[in-house]
Amino acid sequence: MELRIRGERAVLAGPGGEHAREVDPRRLAIGADLAQALHEWARVASAVSRTGPDAEVAGSVVSQRGRQLAGRLAAVMGTTVRFIDPVSGVETVVEPPPRDPASPPRPPGEPRLARHRREPTPWFTGLTVSAFAAVLVVVAMLALTTTLARETSGWLAVLAAVVVTGGITPSLWLGRSLPILRWAVFGAAAGLVVAWAGVLAIVF
Structure with missing residues (x-):
């Protein structure tokens, strides 16, 4: 296939x-x-x-x-x-994963499903990574916007923020369901929202 x-x-x-x-x-x-x-x-x-x-x-x-x-x-x-x-x-x-000989045979027509053992969610580590990613995005966005607004114009700063947001949005969308990367994705998405509030406050 x-x-x-x-x-x-x-x-x-x-x-x-x-x-x-x-x-x-x-x-x-x-x-x-x-x-x-x-x-x-x-x-x-x-x-x-x-x-x-x-x-x-x-x-x-x-x-x-x-x-x-x-x-x-x-x-x-x-x-x-x-x-x-x-x-x-x-x-x-x-290649498909090898079938466990100890598992019972599949009924005809039933698709083979990967077996995953449920593990505890690493909330502390995950939220720490999310917080770090959020702070990083906020600091970077506000630093870029502040510099452009001071040196050029406010509209150029807004345009730069739009370009940055549009550039990383596909990566955030794809990474939202990856087991480890999703914590950083959630933090970066939250950081974008907070950063945009700061961008609008700086420009206007």
């Missing part, structure tokens, strides 16, 4: 190369959450691809998210998934 992007949609294709029949993930028994995540990734990947080579950070997050979704897809479908990075063009083949 091959994971592809057509326009801003994710599609899955069987063997046969470019002429293979493509199927919308929502039509397969992979779960609504995974199908929705695949389409969200495809939309962001298409947007990042259009920005060119300048969006290196966003491109790396898109690549990491794509490999993660390909791994989930291989686990659910129980088959090998071929994934071509939409940013770098690197091809990756993801």
Whole structure:
């Protein structure tokens, strides 16, 4: 099976190369959450691809998210998934996880699900990382805005804040569900909100 992007949609294709029949993930028994995540990734990947080579950070997050979704897809479908990075063009083949011999056999037609042991949420460490990311974003945004407002004009400072916000938003959106990175993402998103309040206060 091959994971592809057509326009801003994710599609899955069987063997046969470019002429293979493509199927919308929502039509397969992979779960609504995974199908929705695949389409969200495809939309962001298409947007990042259009920005060119300048969006290196966003491109790396898109690549990491794509490999993660390909791994989930291989686990659910129980088959090998071929994934071509939409940013770098690197091809990756993801194998399904080996089946535990001690586990009971799957009923016919039931997709194979990856088994994950639930672990306690690291609230203290996670919130510490979130707070650090929020402070970093607030300080950086306010320093940029203050300098531009003092040296040039307030409208240029607002424009710079808009560019910075638009540049990191795709990375924040993709990283919101990654187990470790999401703490920094939540903190950076909160820092953006607080920073914008400061930007408007400085400019106006």
